Amino acid sequence: MTVQSIDIGNSRLLLESSPALPLVHLTVALSSGALEDPEGKEGLTRLTARAMRRTGGGLSQQELDTRIDSLGGSLGADVSHSTVSFTGTVIARNLDAFVDLVIDVLARPGFSEEEVALLRRETEAELIEARDNDRALARRWFSRKMFAGHPYGRSVSGRTATVPGMTAADARALYQRTWTRQNVLSTFSGDIDEARARSRAERLLDALGSGERLPDRVTDPTGPLGRSLVFVDKPERTQTQILIGGLGSHPRDPDHIALHVANTVLGGTFTARLMKEVRSKRGWSYGAYSSLPYDRHRQAFSMWTFPKASDAAACIKLELELLAAWCEKGITARELAGAKRYLTRSHAFAIDTATKRVGLALDALVYDLPPSYYEGYLDHIAEVTLERANAAIRARIDPTNLVVAVVGTAGEIEADVRAAIPDLGAHEIVPHDAD
Amino acid sequence: MLSRAREKRLTQLNQGATPLNQIRHAGTTAFGPALAVERFRFGNGLEVLLCEDHSAPVVAYHTWYRVGSRHERPGKTGLAHLFEHLMFNETEKLAAGEFDRKLEEAGAESNAATWLDWTQYTIAIPRGQLPLVIRLEAERMSRLVLRDPQVKSEKEVVANERRYRVEDDVEGSVSETLWSMAFEKHAYRWPTIGWMADIEGFSTEDCQEFYRTFYAPNNATIVVVGDVTETALLSRVQEAYGHLPPSTLPLEDVHPEPPQLEERRCELSKPTATEKLAIGYHTPAIGDFDHPALSLLSEVLFGGRASRMHQALVRRLEIASEIRVFVGPFRDPGLTEIFSSARGSHTAEELLAAIDHEIAKVCEEPISSDEIERARARTELSLIAGLETADGKASTIGFYDTVLGRPAAGFERLDDLARVTASDLRRVARRYLVQRQRSVIFVRAQGNEKEAAA
Secondary structure, three states: OOOEEEEEOOEEEEEEEOOOOOEEEEEEEEOOOHHHOOOOOOOHHHHHHHHHHHHEOOOOHHHHHHHHHHOOEEEEEEEOOOOEEEEEEEEHHHHHHHHHHHHHHHHOEOOOHHHHHHHHHHHHHHHHHHHHOHHHHHHHHHHHHHOOOOHHHOOOOOOOOOHHHOOHHHHHHHHHHHOEHHHEEEEEEEOOOHHHHHHHHHHHHHHOEOOOOOOOOOOOOOOOOOEEEEEEEOOOOOEOEEEEEEEOOOOOOOOHHHHHHHHHHHHHOOOOHHHHHHHHHOOOEEEEEEEOOOOOOOOEEEEEEEEEHHHHHHHHHHHHHHHHHHHHHOOOHHHHHHHHHHHHHHHHHHOOOHHHHHHHHHHHHHOOOOOOOOOOHHHHHHHOOHHHHHHHHHHHOOOOOEEEEEEEOHHHHHHHHHHOOOOEEEEEEEEOOOO | OOOHHHHHHHHHHHOOOOHHHOEEEEEEEEEOOOEEEEEEEEOOOOEEEEEEOOOOOEEEEEEEEOOOHHHOOOOOOOHHHHHHHHOOOOEOOOOOOHHHHHHHHOOOEEEEEEOOOOEEEEEEEEHHHHHHHHHHHHHHHHOEOOOHHHHHHHHHHHHHHHHHHHHOOHHHHHHHHHHHHHOOOOHHHOOOOOOHHHHHHOOHHHHHHHHHHHOOHHHEEEEEEEOOOHHHHHHHHHHHHOOOOOOOOOOOOOOOOOOOOOOEEEEEEEOOOOOEEEEEEEEOOOOOOOHHHHHHHHHHHHOOOOOHHHHHHHHHOOOEEEEEEEEOOOOOOEEEEEEEEEOOOOOHHHHHHHHHHHHHHHHHOOOOHHHHHHHHHHHHHHHHHOOOOHHHHHHHHHHHHHHHOOOOHHHHHHHHHHHOOHHHHHHHHHHHOOHHHEEEEEEEEHHHHHHHHO
16 A cells, blocks of 8 residues: 555656555646646636646547547646646546546647636636635635735636637647656546556657746745735625735744644634634634645645624734734644644544645645654654643744635624734725625 | 344344444445445444445545434524534533644544535545544534534524525525525525524524434434454444433424426526526426436536527527536425526527527427437546545535435436436426426626616
8 A cells, every 4th residue: 555656757656556456546747737827817727727628639528528428538727827737537437548547638629719708707707606605705805915926926726817818829839848758647446447547648748749848937925914804895795705914934944833723722623722712612613723734835824704794893803812822922832732632543544545646746845845744743743742732833824914804794894803903004994796 | 135244243232232332234236346334233223334445545534413404494494504513513522623623633534414404514534533523523413512603603604604605696596596486385585594584583592402413323323334354343332322312303393395387487696797597497306207307407408518598598598608507406396497697688588589589499309319328428437526525525425415315326326227218308308398397596796786877
């Protein structure tokens, strides 16, 4: 049960065979993502990936989907700031025909004008539709303010102002620049042996063009200055969506794992401080969490709650107090021990299938994680002491420089929300249907 | 057939046991080509389904109670769901919060779900932690402490969950309205989360009565999948649950839904950018002979981007940004729900006309064998992909055993689907996708209404 890492030409194949089920999973990932969107073409990487998925081998979208479905397969394209990944699953007996289709999608996309135009219109409609989702609205505006001026502040999906300007030629040019064998990583897991995986990966790479490995041109974001509020105004909200956060961490930080353990105490589990105070004691919100995601560059730390409108201001005040206490006083020895036990033991579920294990190995390469990040994960957790955990909080989390994003009905609660944030600097109200 | 080794083990376990904690092996069922489910029945009515799977050092421990929102009554809707929340609270041996803390420190992933027919508690643990989980689950089956402060706080949490999933969610609120329009008699007409007024009105006594009635070994099935052996499991389950007395389960008081004789329509106004359409057709229970054919038909019509509806509404006509279907997997006849969002200024009426056009076609023209095969392949992939983890297997076993009484019915369903013909698909389309048996909701976008008025 170990992931094999196999060099193939200028690329790498990750493989773990497991005959437990008659399924094969494959992922082909690009070591660049939406950060490659040209200025004014926000969303182009995503549109390009979706166009590939719909025009591979010169087939129509319907032909491609019909063939994939008929094989008992699925193939999806996921785009984030730092990577594009095509992830597929197929019933093992149909693997070869499925791989042929994947090669068509990745190496021979047609980018027909008609399909790209249709995709543009579809994307615009989806962007408008997404305004129905309050949680997504809060995330979008939080990121935009949190990373103002940095590419992380841009939307992977694009905006209604940027999508109409994208052409098939734009997609083709981005494709040719990024989808080269030097920038691609592939994985197989499931009911497939090494010889078959290697030959299929080689066929895929042979079909891709050659080019320069893309440099990472993005620098670490600097984060917000002072405390600011962005209030997304939406009518008839009985509830609010609230995100509060600042600059976070990166796995290359020497104290990243220590901060990860400390964050588990603040809002990483059902018995964490946030959940205990916000949900269990007061019943204010169905959930209350804090998160510390990673990417290739430093990402945000954030707390998420969704109390009813009349509790929003009090909830924000409480969260800021909990954050201040966590930063100033740190966590206790008992909390540390509990978090370490949880993280150590629950790791079993991060690695309980071959596909998950291969996925972690792929993440390590795509996000340029330290070599031992996952392999030595349990040792790193064991090494975290109380002093290191509390020092990591003090070093990385700054409660004076925060963005607060709230989705709610401004006329009813915005003034109370503002009053609940001590030392609030900039604040603005944006309409929920703003681009 | 009972193996000699198992017979010997059960004899040993049953030596000196009271009638309540006698264990009986009640059958073996193949679960796919490589695994099997063993059924054990205790004297107190508790059922245990075990599927040994040593592919990873983890165990899924799921407890299914045969109580859902169908067992509630008007004025007390949402009690089964509120109870699911309360089950994570104080017990006679554990202070509030200790249940979750112990599970977390064991590295467990735990969750719960309530629906129309059942309530499910899921715990996945590293294999060495199984004894703890057995003790904790047995403890909360029989020794939950229900007091005013917990009930009051949890009611607030559930009210907030309702705001999140229903009040402030267009699709959630539309779906709730659709079911209450479509059902006049049957208990499926109220939402599992309950009406807000009912949630606010629950007393601690309501909760205590519900607990005494439905949380008992004879109303539960434990499903265990993973890296565990039969001997180790049974002895611990016997020790933890064997002494628990069964409850007297009330007769179900569910009324069959009378046939719907004419189409029902309503309009809702929501703060959304575009119009939406929701349709609910009365369709059969999951155990009905027609259910597999209806599921396959819904795959042909709505399954994926090559489906007829997606091609027509999203791509060809460009009047929808999305269209989805949900075929009810319930013990009693339920609904097949269709939900679609209009694109730009297109209307819900246009969506309905296009959907009706596609449905009319499958009622008249035969569906090609290629389309049927594709729908089968999609269904097969979906089933197999859900079995990758111990948790996925336990959910599949528990669900089918709870609603159909057969833990491997998911695989039987693949055989059923293999027998479905084009004639079956046309027959179920004509029988169930008929206008007089449906309810339709037109959702108007509030902003657009104002513009129109101006």
